[in-house]
Amino acid sequence: MKNVYIVGVGLIGGSIAKDIKHLNPDITLFGIDKNEAHLNQALDLGIIDNKATLNDIVNAHIVIVSIPVDASVNVLPQILDLVSDDTLVMESGSTKLDICKAVENHPKRRNFMATHPIAGTEFSGPSAAIQGLFKGKTNIICEVEKTAFKLQEMALAIFNIMGMRIRYMNPESHDKHIAYVSHLSHISSFMLGKTVMEKEKNERDIFDMAGSGFASTVRLAKSSPDMWTPIFKQNKTNIIETLDEYINNLERFKTCLETNAFEDVYKEMNDINHIKDILNGIE
Template sequence: GPKAAMEGLFKGKTNIICEVEKTAFKLQERALAIFQIMGMRIRYMSPEAHDKHIAYVSHLSHISSFMLGKTVIEKEKNERDIFDMAGSGFESTVRLAKSSPEMWTPIFKQNKENVIETLDEYIQNLTKFKEFMESDDFDEIYNEMKNTNHIKEILKGISLTR
């Protein structure tokens, strides 16, 4: 509730608005004014585009985090070893695995088709990486990582617009 409010919580955050045409213009104006006061970035898109994009930038991150956590828990039966050996990179990568299954299961169910499509693409990339490892093609592994490093420029641009 209001007592838990944090000033600036939504500043620079993206608010995706779908089907704006289904909302009375006066209500649109009022909502937009509130969002602007909060310092939010506004994006308009169809529900279909929203679901497709969110499967890539949100849902896949959560699935990766949950499954990495599962892989480590199953392999490293000694929890003390996990605690002692895991560094900040591992901790930040599995941070999303602490999310609520009660919240995420229905989200995955509702967006099942898009999630499966993104998983297929992600699995293809993982398989390709594994094949490079198996064939000792570390030049190609380097190239894959180097090309993917471009993500930092994309994310830097996101933080600049917030």
């Protein structure tokens, strides 16, 4: 592993680059990004060693793709066209079904591994990259059996030294489950922010009166629309299903308030408190 190419040098791609460089100082990291300012910033921050283009990928030992999922669908086949037979290509987006379908019949499908490291923040760009972001986090791998065994070994060795836990899923299950535990959370955050901003026209009132509960709940509303709109589009069917269930729960809670059924309100919240046991240990 000498030449590693990061396609998309933002939060996730930049954080992966930082970990790889920290753990393997002798490698050379190349950055590819359609945003020239991001490339220059990644270079200035020492996240990458050199700037590159897609055509340079012929020299890659490993390619890590961390761009919006709609772009990955188009770019991944181009990357597989260019790489050598021994090159590992990994993609780290938040949806997997459309991405796996985009490469399923490619002659170099065995070079590709579909991954989703469950980590991140609400910030974006190279300056948001964090060394150690993935330590102790789960990495979901889809269709691992379609990746060449020697490339599986290479990838798992990288994930191991990064301190990641591994789970295996098929793309359909991944997209269904992630709609509940990630995509719905982002939509809830965006819509709570919208509701408050529409009602509280005075921004100073929001700033002065917002407690830590509000701030933590709308944290995800700071996330990049460039990244999240394609995610919602690709996983639309699963997200609509989760929204229907979420809206039904909100309606039932509203009915309890309207009918003064506060014993039911208490029971609902008390039952839901079990979530703290499930999530114990997650920061």
